[in-house]
Amino acid sequence: MPDTLFSLYSTLQTVVLERQDDTRFILLTESTPWFCDLLPKACVARETLVLQGISPFLDNFFFDANEVWSDQNAEPLCSGPWVEVNSEGMEIALQADAINQAGKCLLLIQKLGQSYEHQVNILQAARQNLLTREHLEAEIHKRTEQIRLREEEIAMRLLAASGVRDEETGAHVRRIGMYSAAIADSLGWDQLNIDEIRVAAPMHDIGKIGIPDNILLKPAKLTSEEYSIMQGHAEIGANMLDGSDIPLLIMARDIAYCHHERWDGRGYPRGLAGSDIPESARIVAIADVYDALVHQRIYKPAFPEAHAIELMTNQSGSYFDPDIFSVFIELLPEIRRIREEIRENAYSGTPDDHYPYVL
Amino acid sequence: MIQKKICMVGTFAVGKTSLVRRYVSSLFSEKYLTTVGVKIDKKTLTVDNEEVMLMLWDLAGEDEFCEIRPSYVRGSSGYLLVCDGTRKMSFEDAICLHGKISGILGDIPFVMAINKHDLKDDWALSDSDVQKLKAQGWQVVLTSAKTGEGVEQAFKLLAEQIMKQNNTPQREYS
Ligand SMILES: Nc1nc2c(ncn2[C@@H]2O[C@H](COP(=O)(O)OP(=O)(O)OP(=O)(O)O)[C@@H](O)[C@H]2O)c(=O)[nH]1
Numbered sequence: 001m002p003d004t005l006f007s008l009y010s011t012l013q014t015v016v017l018e019r020q021d022d023t024r025f026i027l028l029t030e031s032t033p034w035f036c037d038l039l040p041k042a043c044v045a046r047e048t049l050v051l052q053g054i055s056p057f058l059d060n061f062f063f064d065a066n067e068v069w070s071d072q073n074a075e076p077l078c079s080g081p082w083v084e085v086n087s088e089g090m091e092i093a094l095q096a097d098a099i100n101q102a103g104k105c106l107l108l109i110q111k112l113g114q115s116y117e118h119q120v121n122i123l124q125a126a127r128q129n130l131l132t133r134e135h136l137e138a139e140i141h142k143r144t145e146q147i148r149l150r151e152e153e154i155a156m157r158l159l160a161a162s163g164v165r166d167e168e169t170g171a172h173v174r175r176i177g178m179y180s181a182a183i184a185d186s187l188g189w190d191q192l193n194i195d196e197i198r199v200a201a202p203m204h205d206i207g208k209i210g211i212p213d214n215i216l217l218k219p220a221k222l223t224s225e226e227y228s229i230m231q232g233h234a235e236i237g238a239n240m241l242d243g244s245d246i247p248l249l250i251m252a253r254d255i256a257y258c259h260h261e262r263w264d265g266r267g268y269p270r271g272l273a274g275s276d277i278p279e280s281a282r283i284v285a286i287a288d289v290y291d292a293l294v295h296q297r298i299y300k301p302a303f304p305e306a307h308a309i310e311l312m313t314n315q316s317g318s319y320f321d322p323d324i325f326s327v328f329i330e331l332l333p334e335i336r337r338i339r340e341e342i343r344e345n346a347y348s349g350t351p352d353d354h355y356p357y358v359l
Numbered sequence: 360m361i362q363k364k365i366c367m368v369g370t371f372a373v374g375k376t377s378l379v380r381r382y383v384s385s386l387f388s389e390k391y392l393t394t395v396g397v398k399i400d401k402k403t404l405t406v407d408n409e410e411v412m413l414m415l416w417d418l419a420g421e422d423e424f425c426e427i428r429p430s431y432v433r434g435s436s437g438y439l440l441v442c443d444g445t446r447k448m449s450f451e452d453a454i455c456l457h458g459k460i461s462g463i464l465g466d467i468p469f470v471m472a473i474n475k476h477d478l479k480d481d482w483a484l485s486d487s488d489v490q491k492l493k494a495q496g497w498q499v500v501l502t503s504a505k506t507g508e509g510v511e512q513a514f515k516l517l518a519e520q521i522m523k524q525n526n527t528p529q530r531e532y533s
């Protein structure tokens with residue numbers, strides 16, 4: 001190799017070796033201290049060296065390099081950077097290239113300098129940035145969740161304060177919220193709205209605060225006059241929640257107002273039909289009826305789920321939105337899980353929940 | 360002595376380098392220095408009265424800037440899948456990376472290390488996240504490269520699995 005080239009490689013912190021056979025290489029350039037550090041002992045130019053076993057990384061690289069060397073037309077192959085620790089315990093970054101040149105199989109090993117450090121700095125900065133962004137997003141998520149939990153707690157406390165019934169603030173309404181959120185999720189709602197229905201659905205019966213106790217708590221079947229007073233809870237609830245700009249309360253109003261509407265238009269209070277009924281209310285109607293059927297009430301035992309589903313299936317397309325009902329049926333394993341998770345103690349239920357009569 | 364190649368796999372900044380450093384040198388640093396390229400460390404341990412030298416390949420974390428090269432993981436007998444318990448995203452990335460790596464290496468032993476368990480106040484994973492993986496038969500260890508919690512255990516579990524598996528396609532450096 002000409003002297004100028006010899007010193008050029010030295011300046012470039014590169015050693016060039018020519019492959020002799022599977023294990024042996026001749027060092028074509030001058031040796032360097034960092035290269036000698038890789039070897040069991042110091043070496044000099046023109047020396048034949050065995051490189052296998054000196055570095056697990058290089059051993060692995062030779063697998064692919066051998067393919068390059070066995071095909072004179074193959075493209076050069078670069079190992080990518082790797083880090084070795086030298087005899088002084090310092091980390092040095094190296095890179096190897098397998099090249100075919102004028103019928104010779106060459107191995108170049110380069111000590112990476114400034115360009116590598118530059119690359120490290122850029123990557124470091126980019127990853128730090130990503131980390132900061134991730135942390136900020138996580139923080140926003142955490143704060144939003146806190147706000148959501150506060151909203152939920154305020155809603156539950158208001159429900160409790162309204163004194164509708166103990167159980168309205170308990171397991172039943174929490175389950176309605178969870179079932180509704182699960183259905184909304186399956187329907188492809190975005191996370192914000194899913195969280196909202198989880199909190200808004202429990203308020204569906206808030207209007208019962210305006211129904212006299214003798215009707216609300218009557219353990220027997222209501223007269224038709226009493227029943228029509230009872231039906232007023234939907235409108236009372238809607239009025240209580242009306243006129244707000246807060247999306248959660250707007251949704252809660254829709255649900256309170258429309259959760260007794262029926263898909264076929266024969267529900268109350270307005271006799272809305274089909275997609276005129278807000279989707280949130282169509283979801284809650286299914287969740288509410290299911291929960292009432294599978295739990296014990298003062299006027300009925302808990303129905304086996306299969307029986308409840310049979311009753312409800314008969315009402316799909318008349319009482320319930322058939323598409324949402326199909327989604328609900330597919331979700332039954334998840335719905336059961338929620339039921340298991342939020343168990344109730346005793347629940348009396350009010351006559352409005354006499355769904356077997358309603359259905 | 361038997362030598363086995365193990366890869367550290369996980370997205371950036373989850374603590375791959377820190378876990379290796381804690382395991383090999385009992386050291387930890389708060390400073391983040393991203394790994395560019397590959398660094399290989401060694402550690403010997405005894406499994407069932409047999410000495411094994413683990414060759415720990417610390418790979419650059421995969422992200423939008425870097426992809427794991429199949430040639431780097433070739434010959435691995437197992438891998439430690441690392442995520443950061445304070446970053447939910449890194450957990451999902453780890454599951455996704457497991458899919459990629461097993462696509463390259465096939466069904467070989469691995470252990471999931473959910474790292475930074477010392478940062479409990481910032482923990483972003485729920486019990487059910489972890490339970491779901493365990494239900495699929497994954498070995499999951501909560502680790503902290505900072506305190507040393509679970510670190511020996513994670514590598515030991517992996518080494519034991521590797522030694523149990525005698526029909527793994529593997530390359531030995533001995
Ligand atoms: N508190 C805490 N910090 C840790 C732990 N493990 C790592 N860290 C910190 O997390 C940051 C990233 O750690 P690294 O070990 O460099 O992560 P890496 O996965 O190797 O990152 P890349 O090389 O970029 O892929 C550093 O600031 C570490 O100090 C841990 O268990 N607890």
Ligand SMILES: [Mg+2]
Nearest residue numbers: 375376393394
């Ligand atoms: Mg690293």
